[in-house]
Amino acid sequence: xxxxxxxxxxxxxxxxxxxxxxxxxTLVSQGHNITGVFFYQDGVINANHxxxxxxxxxxxxxxxxxxxxxxxxxxxxCITAAERRGLTDSLDNDLNPNVAxxxxxxxxxxxxxxxxxxxxxxxx
Amino acid sequence: xxxxxxxxxxxxxxxxxxSLKGKESLDAALILASYEMPVSLFFIGDGVYQTINAQSxxxxxxxxxxxxxxxxxxxxxxxxxxxxxxxxxxxIATTSVLADAQCCDKHLIKSKLEHxxxxxxx
Amino acid sequence: MKPLPPTIHLIRTSAFADNKLQLCxxxxxxxxxxxxxxxxxxxxxxxxxxxxxxxxxxxxEHLTSRAVSAxxxxxxxxxxxxxxxxxxxxxxxxx
Amino acid sequence: xxxxxxxxxxxxxxxxxxxxxxDWNEELAAILASDENLTLxxxxxxxxxxxxxxxxxxxxxxxxxxxxxxxxxxxxxxxxSSRYLYRLFPKGPAKQATKIAGLPKPARCI
Numbered sequence: 001x002x003x004x005x006x007x008x009x010x011x012x013x014x015x016x017x018x019x020x021x022x023x024x025x026t027l028v029s030q031g032h033n034i035t036g037v038f039f040y041q042d043g044v045i046n047a048n049h050x051x052x053x054x055x056x057x058x059x060x061x062x063x064x065x066x067x068x069x070x071x072x073x074x075x076x077x078c079i080t081a082a083e084r085r086g087l088t089d090s091l092d093n094d095l096n097p098n099v100a101x102x103x104x105x106x107x108x109x110x111x112x113x114x115x116x117x118x119x120x121x122x123x124x
Numbered sequence: 125x126x127x128x129x130x131x132x133x134x135x136x137x138x139x140x141x142x143s144l145k146g147k148e149s150l151d152a153a154l155i156l157a158s159y160e161m162p163v164s165l166f167f168i169g170d171g172v173y174q175t176i177n178a179q180s181x182x183x184x185x186x187x188x189x190x191x192x193x194x195x196x197x198x199x200x201x202x203x204x205x206x207x208x209x210x211x212x213x214x215x216i217a218t219t220s221v222l223a224d225a226q227c228c229d230k231h232l233i234k235s236k237l238e239h240x241x242x243x244x245x246x
Numbered sequence: 247m248k249p250l251p252p253t254i255h256l257i258r259t260s261a262f263a264d265n266k267l268q269l270c271x272x273x274x275x276x277x278x279x280x281x282x283x284x285x286x287x288x289x290x291x292x293x294x295x296x297x298x299x300x301x302x303x304x305x306x307e308h309l310t311s312r313a314v315s316a317x318x319x320x321x322x323x324x325x326x327x328x329x330x331x332x333x334x335x336x337x338x339x340x341x
Numbered sequence: 342x343x344x345x346x347x348x349x350x351x352x353x354x355x356x357x358x359x360x361x362x363x364d365w366n367e368e369l370a371a372i373l374a375s376d377e378n379l380t381l382x383x384x385x386x387x388x389x390x391x392x393x394x395x396x397x398x399x400x401x402x403x404x405x406x407x408x409x410x411x412x413x414x415x416x417x418x419x420x421x422s423s424r425y426l427y428r429l430f431p432k433g434p435a436k437q438a439t440k441i442a443g444l445p446k447p448a449r450c451i
Contacts, residue, residue: 002332004331007244009341010341015284016258016284016341019258019283019284019308022324023324023327023328026324026325026327026328027328030325030328030329032328032332040148040152041144041145041148080151080448081148084144092355107155108151108152108155109155109159111152111155111156112155112156112159112161115130115132115242116129116130116159116161120331120332120334120336120337121242121244121336121337122256122331122337122339123244123245123337123339124256124339124341135338137266137269137340151448154401154404154407155404157406158404158405158406158407160406168269168272168273169265169268169269187400188400189400189401191398191399191400191401192399192400192401194398194399195395195398195399195401195403195407195411198403198407198408198410198411199404199406199407199410200410207272209272230272230273233272233273234272234273234274234275237253237273237338238250238253238275240336241336242336243253243336243337243338245338245339245340245341
């Protein structure tokens with residue numbers, strides 16, 4: 001068994017994100033462990049629960065959530081990258097928290113932790 | 125599960141104001157360094173445009189993260205490599221905003237990358 | 247000295263559109279391997295790969311989805327890709 | 342959000358950080374400090390001015406490690422430990438010293 005850390009930097013509107021998910025699923029199905037998926041750059045948009053995906057297309061947010069539930073792999077979000085792209089966990093009255101369940105709000109420090117604990121780092 | 129200090133290489137291939145790549149790459153480098161991870165920076169392809177002196181981000185209402193390059197020493201980021209071949213191809217003289225930057229050819233970059241544990245590209 | 251395990255390079259963009267494949271080739275070690283994914287699969291027809299001596303692999307789903315055929319390269323699936331990353335020293339992504 | 346100062350309204354964000362770096366002056370710093378329940382001593386000023394000058398030159402507020410390293414180069418070991426800085430700014434030098442220095446709120450993940 002090998003331990004991986006994954007970094008996802010592409011948004012749900014990019015098919016590359018589907019590649020990242022499938023790679024993650026294959027890692028787990030092959031018996032490997034993932035310290036966490038770290039969403040950075042436009043990757044953070046995957047956690048926006050206001051994104052409306054047409055019902056006949058793959059909803060990557062739900063798919064990541066399902067992946068988290070099935071495998072227990074943590075999904076981390078860089079809060080600085082997220083805030084500037086319209087995501088918030090704020091409980092202020094004029095803001096509506098829109099980070100989807102199963103995603104954990106973190107900072108870049110988490111990137112350091114996830115990657116330093118892994119045997120292999122794959123950026124997708 | 126191994127748990128140890130890893131060495132990180134960050135490769136910049138994007139021009140200064142190409143989306144937020146340069147800025148978010150720098151943020152990642154600063155955090156890694158703040159956690160006392162050895163970090164080296166590489167500028168290749170259009171990434172070499174980030175290293176040019178006297179850019180003025182304010183002119184186009186962009187964040188001047190280029191100014192932060194001058195503070196990399198305070199973060200102990202001193203292994204900085206700028207690709208000569210990429211500079212030449214773009215007709216750029218080797219005046220760098222990065223005090224510690226070394227201009228080197230792609231063969232040296234290749235051998236430096238070989239010895240890093242984790243390589244991230246932006 | 248023990249030789250370093252190969253680095254594998256994931257190429258995710260078309261070299262007809264940008265220079266990521268070129269940048270990758272510029273820093274390629276002799277034992278390194280290339281994996282063409284996503285729009286990177288279009289590179290099977292790019293001149294940059296014609297004389298490259300490093301092993302090149304292409305992901306089957308990404309070829310099929312794009313109706314690209316790759317007679318000259320080894321076609322692999324996700325499980326093969328995972329096994330390659332397990333064996334590799336490290337993975338560098340060009341996107 | 343704003344702070345009333347000399348008959349002017351100085352714009353701030355929700356957490357009370359100035360929106361314009363150039364609105365800052367030393368009297369305003371004292372008001373910002375009192376909002377943080379701090380009275381500025383000579384030692385506080387040293388750090389506040391240092392952080393402000395760092396930002397003006399490098400366009401980023403220094404993370405704690407960079408701050409201690411840079412302070413050490415300028416003022417020596419005793420004035421550069423993170424314990425010393427936390428004694429001056431109990432809620433964290435990155436958070437409080439930057440606010441009093443009139444700088445934007447540092448990125449949450451830094």
